[in-house]
Amino acid sequence: MKRKLMAVVVSAALAAGMSVAQAQEGKLSDDVVKIGVLTDMSGVYADYGGPGAVAAAKMAVADFGGKMFGKEIQVVSADHQNKPDIAKNVTLQWFDRDKVDMTVENLNSGVALAVSALGKEKNKITIINGAASARLTNEDCAPATSIHYLMDTIALGNVVGKAIVKDGGDSWFFLTADYAFGHSLEKDTGDVVKAAGGKVLGAVRHPLTTEDFSSFLLQAQSSGAKIIGLANAGANTVNSIKSAAEFGITKKQSLAALLMLITDVDAVGLKTAQGLYVTEGWYWDMNAETRAWATKYEAVMKKKPNSNHASVYSATLHYLNAVKAAGTDDTAAVMKKMREMPINDMFAKGGKVREDGRMVHDMYLFQVKSPAESKAPWDYYKLKGTVKGDDAFQSLANSRCPAFKKV
Amino acid sequence: MTEIFGVPIQAFMGQLTIGLVNGAFYAMLSLGLAVIFGMLNIVNFAHGALYMVGAMVSWMLLKYAGINYWFALILAPIVVGLLGAIIERTMLRWLYQLDHLYGLLLTFGLALIIEGLFREAYGSSGAPYDAPDIFRGVFDLGFMFLPKYRAWVVLASAVVCLATWFVIEKTRLGAYLRAGTENPKLVQAFGINVPLLVTLTYAFGVGLAGLAGVLAAPIYQVSALMGSNIIIVVFAVVVIGGMGSIMGSILTGLALGIIEGLTKVFYPEASSTVVFIIMAIVLLIRPAGLFGREK
Numbered sequence: 001m002k003r004k005l006m007a008v009v010v011s012a013a014l015a016a017g018m019s020v021a022q023a024q025e026g027k028l029s030d031d032v033v034k035i036g037v038l039t040d041m042s043g044v045y046a047d048y049g050g051p052g053a054v055a056a057a058k059m060a061v062a063d064f065g066g067k068m069f070g071k072e073i074q075v076v077s078a079d080h081q082n083k084p085d086i087a088k089n090v091t092l093q094w095f096d097r098d099k100v101d102m103t104v105e106n107l108n109s110g111v112a113l114a115v116s117a118l119g120k121e122k123n124k125i126t127i128i129n130g131a132a133s134a135r136l137t138n139e140d141c142a143p144a145t146s147i148h149y150l151m152d153t154i155a156l157g158n159v160v161g162k163a164i165v166k167d168g169g170d171s172w173f174f175l176t177a178d179y180a181f182g183h184s185l186e187k188d189t190g191d192v193v194k195a196a197g198g199k200v201l202g203a204v205r206h207p208l209t210t211e212d213f214s215s216f217l218l219q220a221q222s223s224g225a226k227i228i229g230l231a232n233a234g235a236n237t238v239n240s241i242k243s244a245a246e247f248g249i250t251k252k253q254s255l256a257a258l259l260m261l262i263t264d265v266d267a268v269g270l271k272t273a274q275g276l277y278v279t280e281g282w283y284w285d286m287n288a289e290t291r292a293w294a295t296k297y298e299a300v301m302k303k304k305p306n307s308n309h310a311s312v313y314s315a316t317l318h319y320l321n322a323v324k325a326a327g328t329d330d331t332a333a334v335m336k337k338m339r340e341m342p343i344n345d346m347f348a349k350g351g352k353v354r355e356d357g358r359m360v361h362d363m364y365l366f367q368v369k370s371p372a373e374s375k376a377p378w379d380y381y382k383l384k385g386t387v388k389g390d391d392a393f394q395s396l397a398n399s400r401c402p403a404f405k406k407v
Numbered sequence: 408m409t410e411i412f413g414v415p416i417q418a419f420m421g422q423l424t425i426g427l428v429n430g431a432f433y434a435m436l437s438l439g440l441a442v443i444f445g446m447l448n449i450v451n452f453a454h455g456a457l458y459m460v461g462a463m464v465s466w467m468l469l470k471y472a473g474i475n476y477w478f479a480l481i482l483a484p485i486v487v488g489l490l491g492a493i494i495e496r497t498m499l500r501w502l503y504q505l506d507h508l509y510g511l512l513l514t515f516g517l518a519l520i521i522e523g524l525f526r527e528a529y530g531s532s533g534a535p536y537d538a539p540d541i542f543r544g545v546f547d548l549g550f551m552f553l554p555k556y557r558a559w560v561v562l563a564s565a566v567v568c569l570a571t572w573f574v575i576e577k578t579r580l581g582a583y584l585r586a587g588t589e590n591p592k593l594v595q596a597f598g599i600n601v602p603l604l605v606t607l608t609y610a611f612g613v614g615l616a617g618l619a620g621v622l623a624a625p626i627y628q629v630s631a632l633m634g635s636n637i638i639i640v641v642f643a644v645v646v647i648g649g650m651g652s653i654m655g656s657i658l659t660g661l662a663l664g665i666i667e668g669l670t671k672v673f674y675p676e677a678s679s680t681v682v683f684i685i686m687a688i689v690l691l692i693r694p695a696g697l698f699g700r701e702k
Contacts, residue, residue: 042523044632046531178676206671207679209636211627214425215671215678218551222418235532238628242535246554246626248545267628269535 026069026327029101033068033329034076035061035316036094036103038087038115039130041079044234047263049107049130049308055300056309057104060316068323076100084114091115095122101329102127102319105312109133109181116146123331127315130308132156132233132259133181134188134394136357141401143357145331147338150311151281151363153181155392156258157189159279159363163385164227164256165196172256173225174203175216175240177232185231185258201225210236213243221249233259238268245272261306265368265380273380274370281363282307282347283381289346304378314347315359351389356401360389421551422668428557430664431564432619436637437644437656438568439615442575445651446588446608449499449510455638456518457613459631461487461620463525466536466629476539480621487617488610495609500602518634525631533630542625560622567618568657575653584608643686649699659697 037057039049054077061073076098080087087106094100095118103119106112107130119126120142127147128136134152137143172193176182182205190200201223204216217240220228228249230240237257244250257264260278284294284304293313297305322337323329343351343361351361366381374380436458443451464486465479474482494517502509542556575581587594587601595601620634627633640663648659663682670681677684689697 042526042531044531046526048532050531204675206675209679211633211636212425212429214428215422215668216675218418218421218425219672219675222415235628235630235632238532242626242628246556248552248554263532267532267534267630269537271537272535 026324028069028071028329030099032071032074032099033320033323034074034098034100035319036091036098036100037075037077037105037312038080038090038103038111039077039105039107040082041077043082045082045107045130047267048234048261048306049105049312052297052301052303052305052309053105053107053129053312056297056305056313057316059296059300060313060320064317064320068320068329073320080108080111082108082111084108084110087111088114088118091118091126092122095119095124101125104315104319105129105308107131107308109135112136113140116140116142119145125319125331125334127319129311129315133184135180135184137394138400139402141357141399141403143355143401143403144335146357147315147353147359148357149315149359150308151279152358152393153185153188154394155363156185156279157192158392159365159387160256160258160277161189161192162196163365164254164277165193165198169227169254169256170196170198171225172198172200172227172229173220173223174200174229174231175213175220176203176205177236178205178207181233182231186229189229189231189258203231206232206236208236211239213240214247216240217243217247217249221247221253226253228253228255230255230257230260234264238264241268241276242272250275261308262304262378262380263306266303266378270369270371270374270380273368276368277384278366278368278381279363280307280366280381281361282310283364283366283383284310285379285381286364286383293346310347314343314345314351317345318343354396356396356399358393360393362389363387363392417550418672420548422672423665424548424551424553425557426665426668427661428561428664429668430661431561432623432637432660433641433644433664434568434657434660435564435619435622436616436641437648437660438571438653439612439619440641440645441648441651441653441656442571442615443609443612444645445653446584446612447499447605448503448507448588449514449609450507451609451612452511452515452638453494453517453521454514454613454616454641455634456521457487457491457634458616458620458623458637459525459634460490460521461617462536462624462627462629462633463529463620463631464617465621465624466534469536470534476621476625479624480618483621484614484617487620488614491613492606492610494613495606499609518638522631522635529631531630531632533628533633536624536629538625556625560626563622564619567615571615572653572657640682643682645696647682647686647689647696649696652696652698652700655696655698 037054039053040046041050058075078090102125104127106115106128109131112128112131116126125145127149129150132153134154136148174186176186204219206216230237237260244255257276265273284290294304322334326333326337339353348361353359365385367384369380440454443449461483464483468474468479538556545552545554583599587604591601644660644663645656648655671678
């Protein structure tokens, strides 16, 4: 074991030395730019990220030209099975043995927190796409190495919460997934509702493995709240929406799905999902650029991408551009470039990586179309409003990130 | 307003009704398991996966062949039953002489494979499946709105459960079955084809799971993972009712559905655990289960 370790260390050192000697336009730490896509390949979030996220990262590499300073850019991927310990092991192996320079996607808040902490310890870049917990840029921030790219619980609550209270939905009851993510989504949205002059009448917390939501929905119904906020995700949200429609709850009260992507809308079907408000950072049918990218993605994956897939593409491309601009894959230099360079691609316009690691970009409020309004497969959203990045995300002044406060 | 334990009586009645609906599913699934265990001595871990296949088949029938719910209600259980017959003939057959553990491991492996195949083909988020139009809308029970479809589920499962109980406990065919498992050699000597009887029993047991799958399809999301959550609860139901006891599994299924429903009101966080707490208590007091007989 010790000998093996020595061999690895020596060869890594040799490789590093050689790359310095060989480098022509830029310096690469171990002669390769290698990107690790860590995601749920087979579980409940496999459609949310999964193989589509890996495809998106590969598309970014291909669009970049496939090579960095004359060397092939490599993409590896792994299934974390939604288990933080597995995620940690894989990432550790990637960083220590497999010469991975950066990991992207990292969905599931539990996984994201573990990976981001590891990146901080090992001084490697971790980009979080699919996970939503705002702790990633607050209590558990790692601004020197980690970027939270797509959205977070604060932005989700901000966009949809404000819009609904303004529309007259001023009394809320939450249906909350009973774990860290659900709790912070409930709290963050509740704060927004109260700040906007609304009331939170109560909440019921359901276990993550719940299949039947009718009991919980009856409780939400008897609360008399105008809005039932679904502080859950994936299959839980899908089943909540179906039961609410079945029990006729949506006739008098409205649902607000706080975290729902287009792939979930597809799973519920328009007949049941119509009229729902959804907050997303991106939609494939916004303009010519997004449509062109979605067509390319569809050729590979046989379905349209969601905002998470698009953000993985954007994050990967932004990273590669930063490495090129910095002329090295050194973590600090690349992070500096990533913060300096604005993000202008099909995912975001004028996006910026803030000092606390938050990628700030515009967020959108959509309403799900009715089956009659939908003209084609995946034609699901009507744009109801655009919220400027600085209004959607938490302001730097409110940041609870200790590392950032010290700076 | 009148209250029970601090909960308005209307809400209380609503939760009881919903518990009954869920109990109907538990009853139908645990019934199949109990039949298979009682007759074949196999702990059928593939039950949840076959329930999922039932739902998936009815969805596929609609999507690819335009075959509606009513035909799916007949066709899907037959497809699942045939699949079960193949599994029994080619695999389970070799395990009857061995320890329970082998059957458990084999069926568990099968469950993983079946779920993996469907997930690979259709992804993890699943697809919607609509109930027939005559079930649209709700009954106003005064204390709650009961969706018509859920009322139908309770009715259908009650009929199926009672019919199964009647066939096994009260008819000649059922008598052959019970005798065949008690002493296969003797029954065979009377000219009865015991291996065929066993195959049919397994096919029937998993067919029930398939039927439950079709009934569940319009309520839950039809997805590759739908069986893996419910199967654990159903096993607990069977253990509480007493392995192999037909009536026991039906009654326990309904009762636990109701208890689970009430837990969702009084202490929602524990709603996924309450069944297992009851299981632990029952095992301590009556290891053979509430309706089981000690051997």
